[in-house]
Amino acid sequence: MSREQWCSSECWSRCMCWPIAIAPLGIFLYHKPTVPKCAKSNYSLWAPTPPLQLKFLLPTAFALSSLLMAAPVSAQAEVSAIYTLEVNRVTKGDVIVLVRGDDVLIPLQDLVNAGLREIGGRREIIQGIEHVSLQSLAPQMTFQRDDANLVLRLQVGAAQLPQTVIDFNPSNEPPGIRYSQPLSAYLNYGVFWNNFEQLTAASEVAISFGGNALTSTLGLTADGNLQRGLTAFRLDHRRHLTTLTLGDAFISSDLLGGGGLWGGIVWERNFGLSPYLIRQPAFDFRGEVTTPSSAEIYLNNLLIRQVTLPPGPFILKNLPAFGGFNRLRIVIKDAEGNQQVFSRNFVQSFTLLRPGLSEFIVAAGAERENFGTENFSYGDQGQFLAAYRQGILNNLTLGARLEGNGDLLNAGLNLSTAIPIGTLDVAAAVSTTEGKLGSGVAVGYNYPGRRLAFGGGVRLLSGNYVNTGLGLGDDRPQLEGFANATLSLGSRLTISGQYFFTNPRDQGVRQQATILAQVQLRRNLSLYLQGSRFLSGSDQPVNQISVTFNYFLNNAVTLNTGWLQQGNQGVPFLNVSRSLPAGVGYGYQGQVLQANEQAFVSGTFSYNAPWSRYQIGYAQAGDTGQAQVVVEGGFVTIGGEVFATRPVQGSFVLVDVPNVGGVRTYLSNQEIGRTNRRGKILIPDLLPYYGNALRIEDQDIPIDFAIGRTELLIAPPFRGGAIARFDVRPSRNYVGRVVILRGSERIIPNLGQLTLERNKEKILSPLSPRGEFYFDTLEAGTYTAEVTYEQLRCTFQLTLPPSDDLFTDVGEVSCSLPDSPR
Structure with missing residues (x-):
């Protein structure tokens, strides 16, 4: 019950209105200040101006009232009152309590509603309601009565308050992402004219339905033979993160497992179906606060989040982390300005899975042989x-x-673990074939520090070790190992080194060591210094040194030049390139170098047209030259239409701006092109299951069109398409008047309501006193209309005519009801 409701019903007997007991009713009614926080509107009904003959009693009443109000309440006195309840400085609303001397009895349900848990204390039933003595809850709970402001303040331990859970990664999907899986298909093609003599071709076809895809590739060789690539039917189950593949598939497992290209059936966990899912273990932080507080979360000294914490225990779940070494710091500040700082260092490894999460693969089939021929x-x-x-x-x-x-037969175990100084991966396996046992062990270590990172690994295979990708007669490295390290010296200098060693069973030992220094000279100029040494069996070692300058002229053009020294031979080189844009535009690449007193020159020019891609290239080495002309493109069907496009890369989307042509369209803030005269454009290179950011330029839309959202986040399926339809429609406004006809009676629905419905979408318009309505941004057509007025409801069909005018008056429309019975 609210304070006003309670005051209006019971204030005069329970609101500490002391003058009731000491003054005539007229005097009491005049003394409004003694009624705490009662509603004035209710009070005025009870308190007319006192008659003049009673005003002489006012001084006496006021004096006695003040004395009684100021006097302390005796141990036996019981008074009901309304207080505003505060728990650990958080307002919980108004409560009706019973004041008994220095104690306060409060309804148990009010404490429960305020979020308190495990409430003990002495209980009493007062007028059928269970109350709790606040004095009996000490020392776990203390209270203070502020009679001047009528506030009851409770201070309780954090354990008695509800727990607050703040999940930093509930789903990790960006808000507003839309998954679209319409029926779609595409055919990619490529024609290659080599040296103006040989003609080859390649194609890829894919059909997508319900998130599943049937794909196949086919090539045409120079001698006219057809060459099949990979063919597979893939069924994705995004909710369970699994993929079932029937056909050709590449199989892989752990460091000692086999696999390869198989034809058969594969069922596996596919985290790519939910790319935003954090697979690695997440760090949770638990604590408690007794007053309203704030928490600042720092990751590697960067503030990444600020949250508000109510009093009570709390959990910060799935705190973010980067791959590698992380330092997490949480700063908590309470309402009194006190500050607590908590720090923790931990390592995040991509080989670890968070507890309860699993990955698997089950495959059966036969190895595909002679692929490509x-x-x-x-x-x-x-x-x-x-x-x-x-x-x-x-x-x-x-x-x-x-x-x-x-x-x-081959069986193995593996583990991944994080230790304070890095991550460790271990695998062991045994095999048997033709009665011969084999074994293998692999160990990998990585310390992913921010300034200094290093790691290494070693793998040992016995001479008889086999798996489905390694036969008994195949050569294998009996011992191989690697080591790497990276040192960052400020923001301008990075030094890294690598070492690789392998000892094959049937060949000589091979070793390679490389050291690389990267120097950022300016924002757009960098220097690379690299030296390497390669040893193979008993051959002479090969040393190589290179110096390269990279200069970024702008966002698209890169120039690099330098010197490559290999043994006694020096090779100067120069490269210039412009990256090909995502939309319509061109790119190129050129290279010049001098080796063995012979010049080598090559160049390629590429152009992205709206419906295809063209490339021409030429390379000259000494007296030998070779040219190539390439034409690539694709045909896509989606939404009942067919589009010519550049080759589909991954997935695609049909952007629809209904009937508005020439609208610039962007993918990840890169302009792709403009919509055609029907308001559509196909974008052929989206990432499957990711939220691809699409945007249209609202300045290209006519002023008499209404525009909804101009940005969408679209996630298409694998090898399939999506439809991104933007809410853009002509801003056609309709006005008119509606009347209700009931027999011979003509009723004006004064201040009623008119509702239009079509395609399960409802649009409302209030009616003026004369029954006038107004609708904006409506499309022409027939709607189901309903007029509501007082107790009347009348349904009819309303047709809005097509019009090019901004405002269209449809005049008077009527809705008929049967004549009322007499």
């Missing part, structure tokens, strides 16, 4: 592979693998 050549033996990994703890992920065929 034969179309349907598969191995005679069937084979299988199954692997599973599960996040156990924040710093521990375990996995297992089993694979084999009719001749071999």
